[in-house]
Amino acid sequence: MKGLVPLFLGVFGTFAFSWVGLTVIPNLQIGALNPQMDEEGTDIYPAPKSGMADRGRRIYAANGCIYCHSQQIRPGYAYADVDRLRDAGPSPRPKWAERRSAPRDYIFDRPVVLGQERMGPDLSNIGKRAPTEEEKPAAAPGANPPAASPAAAQPPPSPNSAPPKPPNANAPAAPAGSPPPPAGSSSAPPTNAAPPKPGAGAPPQSASPPAPSAGSSPASAAAANPSPAPSASPNPNGMPPVYSAAWHHRHLYSPRSMSPDNRDSTMPAYKFLYEKHQIGAERSADALQLTGADAPPTGWEIVPTYDASCLVAYLMSLDQSHPLKEVKTAEGAAPPAASPPAVPAGSPAPPPAGSPPPAPPKK
Amino acid sequence: MTPTADIPLKEPVISAAASDAEQLERARIDASTRVPVLMFYASAMVWLLIGTLLAGFVSFKLHSPDWLSDVSFLTWGRLRPVHMNVMVYGWASMAAMGTAIWLMARLCRTTLRHPLLIVAGIWFWNIGVLIGVIGILMGYSTGYDWLEFPPYAAVVLFVAYALIMSWAVLMFRFRRGDQIYITQWYLLGAFLWFPWLYAAAQAMLFVVPVQGVMQAAVGWWYANNLLFLWLGAIALGTAYYMIPKVIGRPVYSYHLATIGFWTYALFSSWTGMQRLVDGPFPAWMITASIAATILTIIPVATVGLNHHMTMQGYFPVMRYSPTLRFTVFGAMSYTVFSIIGILISLRSTARYLHFTEASIAYSHLGLYAFFTMVMFGSMYYTVPRLVGREWRYATLIKLHFWASAYGVGLMSLMLLVGGFAQGATQDDPSMSFIQSVASALPYLRGRTVAALLLTISHFIFAFHFGLMLFGLGRTSTVPTFLNPVEAEGSETHL
Numbered sequence: 041m042k043g044l045v046p047l048f049l050g051v052f053g054t055f056a057f058s059w060v061g062l063t064v065i066p067n068l069q070i071g072a073l074n075p076q077m078d079e080e081g082t083d084i085y086p087a088p089k090s091g092m093a094d095r096g097r098r099i100y101a102a103n104g105c106i107y108c109h110s111q112q113i114r115p116g117y118a119y120a121d122v123d124r125l126r127d128a129g130p131s132p133r134p135k136w137a138e139r140r141s142a143p144r145d146y147i148f149d150r151p152v153v154l155g156q157e158r159m160g161p162d163l164s165n166i167g168k169r170a171p172t173e174e175e176k177p178a179a180a181p182g183a184n185p186p187a188a189s190p191a192a193a194q195p196p197p198s199p200n201s202a203p204p205k206p207p208n209a210n211a212p213a214a215p216a217g218s219p220p221p222p223a224g225s226s227s228a229p230p231t232n233a234a235p236p237k238p239g240a241g242a243p244p245q246s247a248s249p250p251a252p253s254a255g256s257s258p259a260s261a262a263a264a265n266p267s268p269a270p271s272a273s274p275n276p277n278g279m280p281p282v283y284s285a286a287w288h289h290r291h292l293y294s295p296r297s298m299s300p301d302n303r304d305s306t307m308p309a310y311k312f313l314y315e316k317h318q319i320g321a322e323r324s325a326d327a328l329q330l331t332g333a334d335a336p337p338t339g340w341e342i343v344p345t346y347d348a349s350c351l352v353a354y355l356m357s358l359d360q361s362h363p364l365k366e367v368k369t370a371e372g373a374a375p376p377a378a379s380p381p382a383v384p385a386g387s388p389a390p391p392p393a394g395s396p397p398p399a400p401p402k403k
Numbered sequence: 404m405t406p407t408a409d410i411p412l413k414e415p416v417i418s419a420a421a422s423d424a425e426q427l428e429r430a431r432i433d434a435s436t437r438v439p440v441l442m443f444y445a446s447a448m449v450w451l452l453i454g455t456l457l458a459g460f461v462s463f464k465l466h467s468p469d470w471l472s473d474v475s476f477l478t479w480g481r482l483r484p485v486h487m488n489v490m491v492y493g494w495a496s497m498a499a500m501g502t503a504i505w506l507m508a509r510l511c512r513t514t515l516r517h518p519l520l521i522v523a524g525i526w527f528w529n530i531g532v533l534i535g536v537i538g539i540l541m542g543y544s545t546g547y548d549w550l551e552f553p554p555y556a557a558v559v560l561f562v563a564y565a566l567i568m569s570w571a572v573l574m575f576r577f578r579r580g581d582q583i584y585i586t587q588w589y590l591l592g593a594f595l596w597f598p599w600l601y602a603a604a605q606a607m608l609f610v611v612p613v614q615g616v617m618q619a620a621v622g623w624w625y626a627n628n629l630l631f632l633w634l635g636a637i638a639l640g641t642a643y644y645m646i647p648k649v650i651g652r653p654v655y656s657y658h659l660a661t662i663g664f665w666t667y668a669l670f671s672s673w674t675g676m677q678r679l680v681d682g683p684f685p686a687w688m689i690t691a692s693i694a695a696t697i698l699t700i701i702p703v704a705t706v707g708l709n710h711h712m713t714m715q716g717y718f719p720v721m722r723y724s725p726t727l728r729f730t731v732f733g734a735m736s737y738t739v740f741s742i743i744g745i746l747i748s749l750r751s752t753a754r755y756l757h758f759t760e761a762s763i764a765y766s767h768l769g770l771y772a773f774f775t776m777v778m779f780g781s782m783y784y785t786v787p788r789l790v791g792r793e794w795r796y797a798t799l800i801k802l803h804f805w806a807s808a809y810g811v812g813l814m815s816l817m818l819l820v821g822g823f824a825q826g827a828t829q830d831d832p833s834m835s836f837i838q839s840v841a842s843a844l845p846y847l848r849g850r851t852v853a854a855l856l857l858t859i860s861h862f863i864f865a866f867h868f869g870l871m872l873f874g875l876g877r878t879s880t881v882p883t884f885l886n887p888v889e890a891e892g893s894e895t896h897l
Contacts, residue, residue, distance in 0.1 A: 043583075044575070044583070047583065047588060047591060047592075048591075048595075050665065050668065051591065051592045051595050051596065051668065052595070054665075054668040054669050054672055055595075055596055055599050055600070055632070055672065057669070057672070057673075058624070058628065058672035058673050059599075059603055059624075061673065061691065062620065062624045062673060062675065062676060062688065062691070062692070063603070063607060063613075063617070063620060063621050063624055066617060066620055066684070066685065066688050067613055067614075067617050069685055070614075070615075070616065070617065070684070070685060071613050071614050071615075071617045072614060073614065073615070098546070099542075100546075101544060101545070101546025102481070102539075102542040102543060102544045102546065103478060103480040103481060103542065104478070104479060104480015104481055104483055104484060104544070105480060106480075106546055107480060107483050107484075108480075110758055112682045112683055114680075114681040114682065115681060118681065118750070118754060119681065119754060119830070120829065120830050120831065120832040123832040124829075124832045124836070125832070126836075127835045127836045127837055140683070141682070141683040142683050143615060143616045143683045143684065143685075144615075145615075145683060146615035146616045146683065147614055147615040148615070149615055149618075150612060150618065151545060151546035151547055151608075151618060152615055152616055152618040152619050153546060154616065154619045154679065154682060154683070155758075156548065156678065156758070156762060157758050157759065157760070157762065157763075158758040158759070158825075158829060158839075159465070159760075159825075159840060159843075160840075161836045295468075296469075301835070301837055302837065304837050304840050304841040304844065305468075305837060305840065306465055306466060306468050306840055306844075306847075307468060308464065308468040308469070308472040308478055308479045308480070309468070309469065309472050309473070310478065311472070311473045312473055312474060312475040312478070313475075
């Protein structure tokens with residue numbers, strides 16, 4: 041080969057060809073998607089995540105969760121993703137997903153954490169698996185569902201939601217939505233009873249995941265409390281209800297203590313996201329419920345740092361169950377429970393402002 | 404060792420005087436590249452050792468997760484990207500740039516001008532990698548594969564690269580002779596592709612971030628292109644230089660080489676999306692990448708055939724020449740790597756292998772069995788010419804080779820089989836998820852054994868390289884052969 045010019049042109053041409061073909065053209069196709077909404081402009085999905093959950097995603101990425109956990113569900117016709125059941129959970133065990141993932145599910149994600157390997161299970165819908173959500177449709181049909189599915193961890197538009205205060209035990213717990221166990225601000229008294237006693241521990245915790253309800257309307261949260269109690273079924277030894285915030289905290293702190301089946305788990309413990317405190321006047325509301333070898337000495341407690349709370353807020357916000365027009369949902373059974381579009385949230389909030397307010401719907 | 408004489412060889416006929424002049428010129432060129440290239444190699448060796456130790460940690464911690472897990476910067480999820488980035492930007496890129504600059508000077512038949520600017524670039528590059536590594540350890544990883552370095556580290560790398568490569572490209576301006584050799588196509592391509600790729604990826608992820616899943620598409624487009632168009636291209640170019648050089652015989656076919664080069668540039672640059680098979684993307688993107696991956700069989704076949712025909716009849720030289728042994732191993736691994744890449748990219752196999760350790764095997768086949776082995780080979784060739792000493796111990800070279808070859812072979816095997824075990828379990832929804840983890844565990848332990856072998860191999864090489872660097876090599880005019888050479892073998896300059 042002679043001459044530099046043809047070589048240079050060829051080198052540039054091949055690069056430009058692949059750059060345009062694999063990044064620019066796809067970007068024109070799926071790079072500017074808007075959230076989906078119904079005719080009235082309500083029932084918006086997806087919505088941006090709350091400040092805590094958003095920060096939690098960064099912690100998720102920075103600590104390498106992405107190298108073992110995927111967040112993408114492949115289509116059911118070729119893969120087992122949609123048919124697979126979660127290892128843990130109340131029976132019947134929850135499915136991984138109702139439908140495959142679509143580009144629209146990720147439009148607010150940055151960084152996007154699709155993952156590349158499954159040394160751990162897929163987490164696309166882990167937030168949806170929070171215990172209250174399972175029970176709610178049965179308990180109060182139509183009462184709260186919008187809050188349950190898409191907006192699980194959206195910040196309630198209450199004044200105390202935004203400012204992420206430093207890792208003070210109680211303060212950030214409630215506002216961000218999901219994080220630590222009890223819905224601290226609204227139902228303080230019951231929380232203290234929570235940690236030690238398994239049976240009594242369940243209700244306040246299960247109230248927490250869709251914390252919007254706790255934040256904005258304590259009444260409805262209180263109403264919901266009694267019903268999820270039975271959902272805490274797999275709760276033999278002081279274990280928090282599966283996929284509750286308290287469960288996630290414990291799982292992050294000591295992954296192999298969750299159940300005997302879990303001893304093969306290769307997940308590292310993230311103890312450095314937790315702090316050991318001497319118990320002050322009273323036990324912190326978000327202290328971990330630990331048993332056995334992990335339990336701190338008497339007089340001490342393990343509490344999540346702000347980072348840990350954010351990470352759990354993020355996990356609790358992961359939910360792709362909302363139907364998308366462009367994706368077929370696997371079976372007809374699931375969607376009604378997940379999201380009845382007929383029940384719109386109260387006010388048509390524009391998407392960037394975040395989260396449709398999860399207050400009790402009009403109808 | 405009888406060269407088959409039926410191939411029309413264009414043996415250069417050089418008079419004794421001309422040969423002397425040429426040797427003098429070569430010596431002058433080598434002397435001008437001495438400091439920067441040795442600095443590249445020394446930095447690369449340090450990063451290689453760090454990366455190797457990290458690899459051992461990462462491998463061990465994956466099956467024994469409680470080991471050293473309570474310190475934030477030793478958690479598995481931070482060490483893994485540090486290992487990756489140290490290997491890609493610390494070891495691989497620096498070794499590649501060192502070899503590429505030396506080759507460029509030799510092939511342009513021009514001395515390296517202003518080597519001190521390149522030396523400054525090397526310092527910047529090292530600092531950039533160090534900043535990036537510390538950033539990841541402190542918990543500022545960006546979360547994009549192969550681009551975990553915080554953006555400010557990327558800026559430093561850019562400055563460094565500009566300093567280094569502008570001078571390498573300038574050499575091209577001052578080249579003597581009209582003919583541009585095959586190696587130069589690959590090197591020039593790589594020199595230009597890398598900054599374009601890196602700039603495009605940085606711009607689309609950090610400056611003007613693209614939306615949602617497009618970030619993952621840009622990330623994998625970048626990662627695969629970096630592997631092929633930057634590291635892979637330099638490795639192929641190096642092989643095109645070393646193999647004919649060592650056996651003293653021209654490349655079999657220029658025509659095949661041209662086809663191989665352009666199809667390589669065209670098809671391998673379109674791969675990447677197969678890593679996202681059936682994810683939340685338009686199907687055509689994935690399918691295009693799978694098709695491009697399948698089409699890479701064309702450059703693989705042409706390059707492989709070309710190397711094979713060049714080597715035809717000279718394979719026994721591998722018994723003696725360390726350079727040839729490593730380079731041919733690497734060139735053969737390129738074929739294996741590409742074929743496995745094709746096999747695991749197909750949708751029917753992706754069902755069992757996607758989301759498993761098999762993709763790690765693929766990366767290691769490309770980055771280690773192919774790229775790194777070629778680089779080792781080139782270092783065995785260049786370092787004696789740069790320091791004026793010969794490698795001291797043939798035994799150490801042999802140990803290095805066999806530990807590396809068995810190490811990477813065992814690792815790939817473990818990860819492929821373990822990945823299949825893992826994936827087959829995950830494909831059966833009646834099995835619980837944790838069973839898939841359990842089924843991969845024995846293979847992950849086997850991988851740690853492989854990592855141990857590679858650690859031994861790298862420390863041996865580093866020790867040997869250190870001896871050379873400190874002038875403790877053999878003073879001799881005869882290169883170090885792996886095995887005693889019979890009389891007939893000695894006329895080739897090994």
